[in-house]
Amino acid sequence: MELESEREIVCMSARMSPSLTVSRIAAQQGSVLRELRTASLREAPYAFGETLEDALLVEPKCFDETAALHSSSPRLATFLLYTEGHSCGLVHAYIEETPAARAFVSALWVAPAVRHLRGGELLVNVASQWLAAQGAAEVHAWISEENRTAMRFYERLGFGPTGDRRAMPSHEQEAEALFVLHMDAEYPA
Template identity: 40%
Template sequence: MQEQIQRIRPDQADVLRGLRLSGLQEAPDAFGRRYAEVAARPAQYWDEHVQRYASSSDSATFVLYRAGKPVGMAGAYLEGGRRDHAYICNMWVEPAFRRGGAGGRLVDTATRWLAEQGAERINAWVVDGNQPAMRFYQTLGFVRCSEQRCHPALPEVIEALLAFDTALL
């Protein structure tokens, strides 16, 4: 099955919305947002976000395609445009396409893009207790830090910080 990873295009608001909602539906506790909240966002929200993710030098979304169908995504951004605050976010792959390395290739694409933007350290917040996600990031070279936080949108959700040194690329 042919696989491609591409940066999202400006005309793909429906792809971004579909993948984001699929991820929230399949793993409701993994992203710190609730399906109903995200599903209620107007079309303008998705249009604006996809425009930014398609062309910004501070944020991007990468889409995994299998046989032309979008089946996964990973976001990457520089918080406040700062090169020392780089993050991977909204990483999700349809369950049927997991365990074959696709998620790793998505994160690698996003990580390399952030490194090209000048990031030296890349962070990922993972819901504390989500052991599959923790193991996934650790197999890619991310290291768990001591820092934790309450998720900004859902204070009852505790997240742990993992970090990756781009010198490893």
């Protein structure tokens, strides 16, 4: 199933700003991916599995390769949030390459200036719908236990804690908790 040709999803819901759009990343948008990723790490370094320093060391070519892969892969996707044509957020969606093949959303970030427009909700919903279209019955998210705002956000979207915990990859002294959303009639495949 393709979501509005899987390129452009426009939210006209009364609950969210009609100026928000979400698009799957295009192959040539490596620089946009790098810009959003580094902005997210500058603004919320505690929330992600890598550091700003690590991201700044990555060659631009690697972001180009990631954008190209995430633009067309059936297992990996990045969705970008726009307001009035300007990129202002992102989320990754992927299916693990393990026998369990669990589906995940990760690296969700929305620029502080537009968070009140509920773009994070739109990004997670679009990514979850894409994962459901790939056959996922559940969508998972690892969330820093220090980030109570993120935990409440995911809970409002229907995610709940699984009880699984692990050390954060970039901050081993901090833990993250696994949350899960059971896909149902709210997210038709």
